[in-house]
Amino acid sequence: MLTILNRHDRNQPFPDVDQALDEPNGLLAVGGCLSPRRLENAYRRGIFPWYGEGEPILWWSPDPRLVLAPDHIRISRSLRKSLRRGDFAFSFNRCFEPVLEACAEPRAYATGTWIVPEVRRAYLDFHRLGFAHSFESWQGDRLVGGLYGVAIGRVFFGESMFHRVSDASKAAFAYAVHCLKSWGFVLIDCQVYTDHLASLGAREIPRSEFIRLLDQYCGQPPSPEAWRCAAEFP
Known part of the structure; x- marks a missing residue:
């Protein structure tokens, strides 16, 4: 089950990357924001944002890398x-x-x-x-x-x-x-x-x-x- 991130809580921890979906490969969480603090937390944990116009923010950690x-x-x-x-x-x-x-x-x-x-x-x-x-x-x-x-x-x-x-x-x-x-x-x-x-x-x-x-x-x-x-x- 995907984690829904709080847009207003930049310090909210990401779920463990082992919880990412197998299909689509690596999808881990939805929502949140792209504040510098959240981005830094994401990259340090092997997570990155990737989504298209009109979509919510999607966070990924694919396996393999x-x-x-x-x-x-x-x-x-x-x-x-x-x-x-x-x-x-x-x-x-x-x-x-x-x-x-x-x-x-x-x-x-x-x-x-x-x-x-x-x-x-x-x-x-x-x-x-x-x-x-x-x-x-x-x-x-x-x-x-x-x-x-x-x-x-x-x-x-x-x-x-x-x-x-x-x-x-x-x-x-x-x-x-x-x-x-x-x-x-x-x-x-x-x-x-x-x-x-x-x-x-x-x-x-x-x-x-x-x-x-x-x-x-x-x-x-x-x-x-x-x-x-x-x-x-x-």
Whole structure:
């Protein structure tokens, strides 16, 4: 039975993730709000919001969970050549809101978007508080790709990515992993399986193992260099 969250109680605990439904996989709770406190509580427990326009807030913790260890990223030969040619320039947190807006644009293969106005406002607030971050790829002055996610301790929770030219999102992802690794991050949450993320080296692990890793690493601070400067790339 799904837990109904109180919209006005930002401190209300989430149910144990073991109570999530098998079908649809990982659905755990309904309702509540997207306050920074509730979002932080959710991510620390391996839970994330995902819902569409006109729906209540839905909270998920799927099993298995798709994750990437920064050391295990796979970069294709063609992308490696593109990076060596300098086809892209990179940045982080340079333009979080434009990245968020680009990720919210409807995709050719889907109708609508889960990044509804309420979600955009929530993650902008989360960014201002230092939890949500973006990575960007550029060609000249044009933003051509990027991704955003949430950082807690030494874990980065990826949320969404976009591209406007070929390989731009993969390049931004490679840059993000490079930065996160240099800052001492040990785990990147990719949420659920996609062929695209699997091709980059992500793998599925049991939810119980994922929660154990969160318990271990969310309380550990990353390098003091995190979100200040990054090692040379590529």
